[in-house]
Amino acid sequence: MDFEYSPKTKDYIERVDAFMQAHVFPNVETYEAQHAEIGRWAVPPILEQLKEKAKSEGLWNLFLPPNAEHDTPEYQGAGLTNAEYAPLSELMGRVEWGSEVFNCSAPDTGNMEVLHRYGSEAQKAQYLRPLMAGEIRSAFLMTEPLVASSDATNIETSITRDGDEYVINGRKWWSSGVGDPRCKVAIVMGKTDPSAARHQQQSQILVPLDTPGVKILRMLPVFGYDDAPHGHAEVLLDNVRVPADNLILGEGRGFEIAQGRLGPGRIHHCMRTIGAAEMALEKMTRRLLSRLAFGKPVAEHSIWEQRLGEARTDLEMTRLLTLKAASMMDTVGNKGAKDEIAMIKVAAPRMALKILDDAIQAHGGGGVTSDFGLARAYASIRTLRLADGPDEVHLRAIARSEMKKYRENPNYPTHALAAE
Amino acid sequence: MDFEYSPKTKDYIERVDAFMQAHVFPNVETYEAQHAEIGRWAVPPILEQLKEKAKSEGLWNLFLPPNAEHDTPEYQGAGLTNAEYAPLSELMGRVEWGSEVFNCSAPDTGNMEVLHRYGSEAQKAQYLRPLMAGEIRSAFLMTEPLVASSDATNIETSITRDGDEYVINGRKWWSSGVGDPRCKVAIVMGKTDPSAARHQQQSQILVPLDTPGVKILRMLPVFGYDDAPHGHAEVLLDNVRVPADNLILGEGRGFEIAQGRLGPGRIHHCMRTIGAAEMALEKMTRRLLSRLAFGKPVAEHSIWEQRLGEARTDLEMTRLLTLKAASMMDTVGNKGAKDEIAMIKVAAPRMALKILDDAIQAHGGGGVTSDFGLARAYASIRTLRLADGPDEVHLRAIARSEMKKYRENPNYPTHALAAE
């Protein structure tokens, strides 16, 4: 076991951090000023400028791990493994739109991975190429308002074959990214065969957002935030017709595809969350040092020392487990890492929310308003405890692994695995 | 970064685990039966038999890291670094007296490290040799009942030079291991010069326990446990005279020595604690699977799934941070690892106590009694939140490191360290 980053990772950490310090942090205000000027659902030009710059420095598509089977000169990432990319994701996560600068933002990352692995040549040419070039953005339409989507077999949108086309009908929500004017295509999950075996009913299909019948009903606020220009949409799919070739991989293979996409996405979210927690801890500490109450710096009120100490401890533990999960994905695959991924999916947002809540408290009225970005980060990370399956589902999965050891093998040796 | 153990570590893990499965777990009952028969303050013979066996298999003194400066053919450990030893410590910690089988139990480990590093040749010959051979045991007399010993400058025991001797006067408690009939010597912390600079007042000195004036006032219970035959004593030092040569390193160097000993000891305790937590989680899971209530296995009452999931998550995170701290001690030294050591000192017992408390709850009346060892483990690990400085002191130290970044350097770049 070795807790030092490899020289390659260190090099990337330095480059990404330097880029953040030199170009991203100093432009946060620019971004906000431009955004205020051009309207909620437009993209501040600074973002595209920064993307060009990052691309020119080779800090681009860092998220896409090497894949001998599917990599081609045209379609390949920067060659970083999940474990190598994870700390970079944290660094980017310190600014809400930081990941996008490096073309590493959700849900594009997941969609690119899916297309890279399972897309046909035509699908790649049409969608993967511009996505990897950062020319367009994309969405993933999975969750539905009318069913408990944490149990994905509940998904009800229908995808029905009709000649050379599929006809799609259904209602989706929490379709993130749909608000962005650059968002051109969505991957839609739905049922092609309701009579098939439980895990073979679903398929995934590519739907250009300008297809007739795709109706954006409205943008959903998260707490008071619209998360513009990204946005979370409620989308009606009303007799949407797309060519049959838009189906990914084949009918009934929706689950298979979904399982592949979840692992890396969760790692990325967790690492970004850790980055956000680092920012909150920094802001909290600076704030506590800078303010006096009842005759001494608030930092010296001892309850705050305890909170700072706990914050740092929780943060370090969570980061390590996330890095381990990333590393396991590289070495034993998504499936072998599934418990660890479930663990960080629960642990990272909880940790960050606790730190953010304390940071809000330390900032007084400034904490809940927009001045320090804390309330907004809280709202956005709170959503992570619900997205991709609520905590309860993941804890249940971990518990079942725990039980399985003894249920299936009552003679399971005492802690053979304890120190593995 | 690499989360796999090295082949060497894996080999040791296998050997220690195999030894535990083959010889230690099956003899827990033997130990208890013998202990019940021979009396509280005698040592069950099985323990010495197991020690012989472990020694013959080369599983001996695993805790003592290689030290080029001080290692000699006569005085050296098994050659494992802190990071290599840490997982073994966890495996041993699954049984309360497991560490001793491998001559790796506290406070001997700390005392041996001190003697190995700072002892004179004569001190080594007299005490280190039999300690490393497992022939005698030892104690460390630090904490005092009358002062807040978490602030070690408060220690009041006096060590006064008188000709060729030192005369020691003071009262100590929580002197662990003094109950053991094999315990022959103690390292005593006290003041040689109350007028010196604050951190140069203290010294450490070797005191054979049969020296006149060493009075064991009584053994302290922890909750209801006497922890026999190990035991925690209150000791009066009443004009205790020892040769001047018994002083370790030199007058006023007590702090220097103390700082060296704390790091590894804390890692060991934390890893043993993690082993105890693993045992508790296993017992809890098995129990929940085996009992029915209100028509279904208790394991399926969903609150228990949540607790199991959280337990596994917390356990994994804590283990990783502990391993990282061990690794940092090897690479950047005790001082560079001080924050991480403080973090695990707080995190590991808290994690284990939560899991033990849930496990107690799962066992009903059996949980608080002696049948499953859970109440006893709870009592003993609860003490760890107080020993070696209470949580609050360590959290404070972590908080101060956090503040230092910004206090001393207001221009500290935003999270340059975030992903280090």
Next chain:
Amino acid sequence: MPYTDPNIGEMNEDLFDLRMSEDARPLFEHVKRFIEETVEPMYAEFSALGKDKSDIWSYAPGQLDVLEKAKDKAKAEGLWNFFLPDAETGEGLKNLDYAYIAAELGKNPLASETMNCSAPDTGNMEVLERVGTAEQKERWLKPLLAGEIRSAFAMTEPGIPSSDAKNVSTEAKLDGDDWVINGEKFYISGAGDPRCKIMITMVKTSPDAPAHKQQSQILVPIDTPGVKILDGMQVFGNYDAPHGHMHIVFDNVRVPKENILLGEGRGFEISQLRLGPGRIHHCMRSLGAAEKALELMVIRGMGRQAFGRDLIKLGGNLEKVSRARIEIEAMRMMVLKAAKAMDVLGNAEARVWISMVKAMVPERVCKIIDEAIQIHGATGVSQWTPLAQMYTSQRTLRLADGPDEVHHMVVGRAETRKYTGDEEDPAMAAVWRK
């Protein structure tokens, strides 16, 4: 002020009778009925009218008409200004009785205002009633009592930790017959309302006086030149418009010398008047929010299935429901007891009780709402349930009127004073009001 033991941990018998008094029951029943029969339909109409208004800082055409109509009805039925003690006898509703009523008022966002019992006007009216000059009463108290105008209380400042009220730094200097005020305030609640005409403003007039005598309170008409309303403060992304929590700069604002309340350096003294009751009312309203969240949690848990079981049987949800119910009942008793303590011991003596509930209630209500959000999945953070909105407003309460930490200091120090007999720092109470 020598500190007297607030009877915490003691068996002061009077504090254990938490029944509503018989006298208050008719009012309580009347208010309940009025909300159901008049306020609720009015609120529905009011909301419908406001649905597409373009300026969030205004009222849509017709909105104020329906509101005024309901206010007139309340006035006609005698449901008006009942928060205020009788001007002659000094007697008013007991705090305990008001607490029961506040729980009802909390059930509709416009209920308090319809009966002219809404914050921050209530505190302002109380202050004017008790310490206002005849002229001040004529000019400001009268229209406030009539419900013709609204008001704000300008206390909190962005640059300093306002939980220690000694820090207030907006300065007022006498220049001839005028006070000249310079400074910056934020979270001035209610100042966004177009009907808000007057602000009671906390200022530093006497920097050389002892720490607790430096502050004064001054009446500042909101249209005075130099009062610059910069923006509303968002709370988790919401402006809470048109009420608003405004960010205001005082730039050489001149008001007549007579606008000072009570006198120079007496700002703290006035603050004592306004702190207790308001906090309790907020806490009672918070309980209403917690009840609502629990109700939503149970209904959702029973109506939705996953993995073949009701959600309520998954994820430890039943225990979460139980813990929520236990907390709610415990909080209810504590709030009522604090209200009773104010009645029996007086506001000053009851302050430790008040701090107890202030530190206890919003934090725990946030936790309950958070659990309710969780069982709703993504719906929980959206506008399809009131939960996200409720969360943000309860979260804000943990900072308003003194952050939790300050109240824990008050309670903790009361505990240590049992052994030391020391006095309390009076600054530890006066803070910003919502």
Next chain:
Amino acid sequence: MPYTDPNIGEMNEDLFDLRMSEDARPLFEHVKRFIEETVEPMYAEFSALGKDKSDIWSYAPGQLDVLEKAKDKAKAEGLWNFFLPDAETGEGLKNLDYAYIAAELGKNPLASETMNCSAPDTGNMEVLERVGTAEQKERWLKPLLAGEIRSAFAMTEPGIPSSDAKNVSTEAKLDGDDWVINGEKFYISGAGDPRCKIMITMVKTSPDAPAHKQQSQILVPIDTPGVKILDGMQVFGNYDAPHGHMHIVFDNVRVPKENILLGEGRGFEISQLRLGPGRIHHCMRSLGAAEKALELMVIRGMGRQAFGRDLIKLGGNLEKVSRARIEIEAMRMMVLKAAKAMDVLGNAEARVWISMVKAMVPERVCKIIDEAIQIHGATGVSQWTPLAQMYTSQRTLRLADGPDEVHHMVVGRAETRKYTGDEEDPAMAAVWRK
């Protein structure tokens, strides 16, 4: 039994008057004085006499004499058996009044016994009083009421989760004129006392009856052949001797047919009688422990320094003190309310309130004691403070009388039943007693 809404979350006015009744005050004052003047000095003497006794399961010479002397005094002063309702009128102390008194009794470990009001005798006497035959009363109730013997309640079994009382598996079979009992019980509290003569034993007599009609309760004299007391159960290393929590095997124990209480299959019915009051008393005593812990925490925090400051100002301790105080006051009100609910609604209807406090109090008191341990450093876990002992006994309460989880199920399901109207599972209440 159709379930009736237990008024949780509702405004049942009677539940909000938590004052001690006037009638009870003289008794309350008398008990308080008696503890101070008689029990405390007696306890000091009792403890001194027992200091070096060799057999922990015995009383040292003289110990019982001083105890009996104090008991006689209590009897002479009329402080005797006041837990019991009047045999003729059926009226007794209100639960609310008893709750206040229990808080006083909790202040000394021998106070309850000195006034013949200690568990598990109280529950056993109540049961005998209500359902015993004339003969059973003569033989067992009389000496219990006179304080001549003590008793135990044998319910919990090691092999099964006793929180679901349907699981009880010790069997009793009729063989001629005798019941023959076989099985294993543990945590039989009080059975270690040499004065303990009788056990009310929960057995399964009717395995073919419906689930709730299989159990019966039978009187088993502790000296009956076949009753084998194996050992005491340690609780965190303590035997709590000589009272003890015993592990007992029933090996072909024969008792006469007439020893059954009430009748075959009526075990659950009897259990309903004994559950409510006992739980409340435990909770009131727990509060006493929490107050004690808080007191020790504050005193320690103020009297000890580190890093140049009082401990109370380090480690967030002042906030911990505040949180402890808030919890204690909230718990006090909840326990009193549950007691009042028993008075107003009856034990069965009040069961949700009882479960609320049972799930709330010991868990939170453990937390408070744990904080107190923490501020004491290693002293906190040793015998130099009562804290470790208090912790273990409070921790055990989280399992006794039904683990927290079962009580949360009771409360959670009551919440869901508001919407479904379903009935409750009566098994969810009857559990082992301490």
